[in-house]
Amino acid sequence: MATKDLSQYDISSVPSAESMQFGIVVAEWNFDITSALANGAISTLKKHGAQENNILLKYVPGSFELPLGAQYFAEMENVDAVILLGCVIQGETRHFDYICQGVTKGTVDLNLKYNKPFVFGILTTNNEQQAIDRAGGKHGNKGDEAAVTAIKMVHLKNSFLS
Numbered sequence: 001m002a003t004k005d006l007s008q009y010d011i012s013s014v015p016s017a018e019s020m021q022f023g024i025v026v027a028e029w030n031f032d033i034t035s036a037l038a039n040g041a042i043s044t045l046k047k048h049g050a051q052e053n054n055i056l057l058k059y060v061p062g063s064f065e066l067p068l069g070a071q072y073f074a075e076m077e078n079v080d081a082v083i084l085l086g087c088v089i090q091g092e093t094r095h096f097d098y099i100c101q102g103v104t105k106g107t108v109d110l111n112l113k114y115n116k117p118f119v120f121g122i123l124t125t126n127n128e129q130q131a132i133d134r135a136g137g138k139h140g141n142k143g144d145e146a147a148v149t150a151i152k153m154v155h156l157k158n159s160f161l162s
């Protein structure tokens with residue numbers, strides 16, 4: 001995967017997503033950024049063969065709510081992977097730390113509890129410009145990277161089952 005440009009990857013290394021079903025949960029906080037992440041994720045999934053009706057999109061108020069939104073997908077929809085998209089920007093208080101800790105721990109727990117990929121597509125930046133740069137700006141789009149990760153992880157799981 002890319003280290004500098006989040007949208008740069010070896011296309012030939014990405015399996016077909018044609019038969020895969022995805023849930024995407026998007027935080028409404030910093031929506032200019034998170035909607036750009038969602039657009040990137042959706043177009044990347046489609047680029048690799050995912051069908052439009054196999055990409056399910058839901059919204060939660062903020063990044064802290066992303067793990068629970070993702071859990072609803074796991075329990076109520078037949079998805080192969082869930083992509084969590086959010087943007088937490090450092091402010092004057094320690095709120096940033098608590099939200100980041102909560103969503104990170106929550107995402108790790110979901111991966112292991114449900115034995116399926118829950119992809120961490122959350123920007124955690126010092127300022128808005130850093131987020132813009134990673135939501136379709138000069139450092140690419142974290143939504144693209146999250147989509148590629150979801151496809152690869154579903155493919156990995158399927159390789160153990162076949």
Ligand code: DLZ
Pocket residue numbers: 027029030061062063064065086087088089090091095096099
């Ligand atoms: C409260 C809050 C703050 C200060 N900053 C952000 C942020 O930068 N990004 C984000 O996604 N959400 C933020 N939130 C909202 C929390 O994630 C959460 O929605 C509320 O604390 C309610 O649980």
